[in-house]
Amino acid sequence: MAQRTLRLTSLLTGLSASLLLSSGMAQAETLHLPNEAIIEVAVIESTAFTPEAPRRGDMLLRPVANAAGDIALPSHCLITADGLLDGGRLRVSAQTLTCIATDGGESEIFSGEMSATAYDADGRFGLDACVDAECREARLLPSRTFIMRLGHDLTLEPKDNPSARINEERRQASGGDTP
Template sequence: MIKRCAYLLAIGLIVPHLAMSDTLRLPSESRIAVQVIDTLMLDTATPSRANVLLKPVVDQGAMHALPAHCLITADARLVEGRMRLSANTLTCIGVMGDTREIFSDELSAAAYDADGEFGVDASCIASSDQGCQRAELRPEHAFHLKLGKALAIEAQDNPSQRLNEQRRRAGQASDTQAGDTQADDAADATGEAN
């Protein structure tokens, strides 16, 4: 009886794990390290920008990591010398051997700097009596995105992977066919020689 219960328990623990393998998951309030791809400049005349591109980076202070091949879009605003970034979308390509899975969905996350403060402490390059008038955020400045809610993105259909599999199968079939033709030609040559 105990063996049966242990067996059922093992199956119960393994099956959900297998079901989650095609899902990108991060818990609520996860912190992931990112940086801008291009230098971001904001000033009082243009205090905001949409669709700023971010990418994940390796950071020891981050609680969680994303696959290496990810792009995040965010909206940025200059507020009192700090850049406030709100992430909107996430697209990742997870690579496991020859398999490539695509994960893409909306994202709700806000930027926090290393000091734990909301927003990123950008470099002020022009200031006045009213404070920072122009600031920039360079790619080498890593910061954290803190998720507002848990994330669970299912892997999407990957048409290029299907096409590559079809090509591989077609290549294997033609290799097999070529091998059969060569074997037939060798057999014919042997028969003619006799």
């Protein structure tokens, strides 16, 4: 599979990223992830599943640094996901993606719904996370990585960033360009 790269498509072509718009916002860019993009992730905290409690909602995932996936997300991202223990496999479905992309002292916040599912290292849908042969418990640990494959293109526009606006107002008030 050809290496895909994350495309941050600038709407301010030819302008420096530090150039500010009249509204005080910087870097109007979009975050685009193509259909079937692969992101290598890990859970943030250990999560356990049992036949009596097979569902977990709002698990937090993080992209893995220097990952084997074909998409490199900004360095600060969180993915929310739901998990279900089903037939000895753990099904993980991503719900939302939130990223903060930084460029020097400027930052952009991208957040929105996403559709992605987990695949094991063997390429099979779902994860083999069973602790024993009978799968009385399945566990995901932060040290275990797995891939999430997007179900469709995802394009996120930057969200309002009040912190960036406040910092810009402070820079303008002090008469300086530095953060």
